[in-house]
Amino acid sequence: MKHPDAALDRPPAAAPAGPPASPGPLGRLGLWSTRHIRTVLAGWLLAVLALGAFAPQVTTALSGAGWQADGSESVKARQVAEQHFGGNASTALQIVVTADRPVDDPAVRQVLARASALAAADPRVSTVIPPQPGATISPDGRTAVLLAGANASPDDMVRAADDLKGPLNALSGDGVDVHATGASVLWSDFNKANHDAMMKSEIMSWPVTLAILVLAFGSLVAAGLPLLLTLAGLAASAGSLVLIGHLFPVSVWAMNFAMMFALALGIDYALFLVVRFRAARARGRADAVAETMDTAGKAVLLSGATVLVSLSAVMLVPSPAFRSMAGGIMLAVLFVLAATLTLLPAVLGRLGHRVDALALPRLNAGPHRSARFAAWGERLWRHPLRYGAGALVVLVALAAPVLGLRTAMPSITVVPEDSSARAGYAAVQQAFGPGAPGTLQILLPAQADTETGALDVARAAARVAATPGIAGVLPAQPAADGSGWSMLQAVPTVDPSSPDLARTVDTLRADLPPDALVGGAAVENLDLQHLLTAKTPLVIGVVMALGFLLLLVALRAPLISALGTAAGLLSTGAAFGVARLVFQDGHGAGLLGFAPQGFLDGWAPVFFFAMIFAIAMDYTVFLLASAKEHYERTGDPREAMVGALAHSGRVIFAAAGVMVAVFFTFALSGPLPPKEMGIVLGVAVLLDAALVRLVLLPVLLRLAGAAAWHTPAWLDRVLPRISFSHD
Incomplete structure (x- = not known):
């Protein structure tokens, strides 16, 4: 298999004449890391060893629960029952x-x-x-x-x-x-x-990741650099999560997602920096490092900041599992970002031309400017409407099914048939009825008068028994500690995953006294689902607003910042449209080996949206930062668009290939939730890279022309001046 640019790439251009530009803050950081490589290596080695020593405890020290809506009525009911x-x-x-x-x-x-x-x-x-x-x-x-x-x-x-x-x-x-x-x-x-x-x-x-890395970098030494960042970031973040877990609960899923993001972003960032370093190394190692950090490093820093703010919006959901998962990913991103900005430039400065050591025969990474992607940019410039309209039609068609998307908390079918929980669940249903595993717990508080209290409990029991959807009510149980609380346990007529249970719970809460608490495991799931449904619009709005503000500060161009942010909704909507067809309607269920639940798991919209948007903005930053650099140098909108594709298209292509390969392997996993994650994220990355960042966004740059980079005078006075060009 040949590298996509091997046939058309030109030989490296000579370094520009003239004295090198003075390095900026990131350039100076890169030079410091290069000149103090022993200090950098020792610091990272110490951090990895110190924090990594706790990493083996990560699967036992982290939390297994936390899937609850803090402050909800069902959580209060559980706390009363425990006490x-x-x-x-x-x-x-x-x-x-x-x-x-x-x-x-x-x-x-x-x-x-x-x-x-x-x-x-x-x-x-x-x-x-x-x-x-x-x-x-x-x-x-x-x-x-x-x-x-x-x-x-x-x-x-x-x-x-x-x-x-x-x-x-x-x-x-x-x-x-x-x-x-x-x-x-x-x-x-x-x-x-x-x-x-x-x-x-x-x-x-x-194996797939390594193969794509070798194809993208062309040498084993260069292909190993992303692994260096990933391993350093993973070891440090895993140990940190264990230590944080001693202070407050951290979901075990935080480590799984952190591992995935550390690998994906480590590859993205290493690709961007190594490709730029190769193009600049004719200047000499020090100047090459400074140029790399002042250009690609600046884009990486902005990308990391965008990923962090996107995931920080998940913290708006008051659920321990969601907050700790988002926090775990953010921690991994911070470590990978720190390694990218210190460890990687130090290693690149030491390697110099040896970054291409152990090059494989007939595989050439090619120059920084890709002839193939430059030709693609020229084609988009000549025919923007043809390609832009085609990409838009495909994305809208795939996104259309999202209008009928239903979400709910997962049913018992998400665990294997031979698992203890599922076997016991089936036995209880067979012996006691379909609703028995979802028995409701109704907590009634103490009354001022004992006799009246007894009558009130009896009336409440009668009201519960008469509620549609209730098969039976067990005798009231008074609290043994003399607190005056009483518990009614009601067995629904339907399976805990049935939508009808929500209507029954709503009826009970409306009919019972205001101080009664309706809870139980099934009700906790319903309350969490309600919370997620209520918070999803807020999370989406905050993620997009913060993403736009970061792009605006970096690019100083409100039009293209808004367009770049909005374009992410197309790939996200298309991914969830595909998810509805697969997981709700069951298309392809036999091929993927699962039984559809008739809905998408409830955490998917809010959590997967933040993850997808973070990845999409990663590519947006790479493309638009390169376009801004070219526009700053030439003032030519055409060179900005074509040059951005020529210099960043191959990085986006290779990085997306790795991410799609990683995500789609999860679709082959046994349980349903990893399948959902693999399909939703894999499709989103594939569509975002192929149709949005490499087609639609360049077309928008073409149609906007110089207006894409216009900064109003009032905004020019407010925003900081950030340049993406080095000279």
């Missing part, structure tokens, strides 16, 4: 024992006793409530449920599930099956399945 009802809350473990004979058989009672003792021995379990006739013993008498109350935080209860579900399952045998289930066990199985799938996908993506 006043012996941990009989949504995070409690349910131990389901099914037998081929009645559960009062001596052999089955022995299994129940051993399961109870096993759970009670764990300090994270408050008390074990034995099976109750008419409540947790099935009508046919062959299924019983032990309730292991929560005596720890939701994160620690997930860890308890990690430790207990295996030993409990080992009690199965002789016609008796034992499975742990409930929300904590579900998150335990969910996290394990997804972690294993993501690690498998990472391993699968490495």
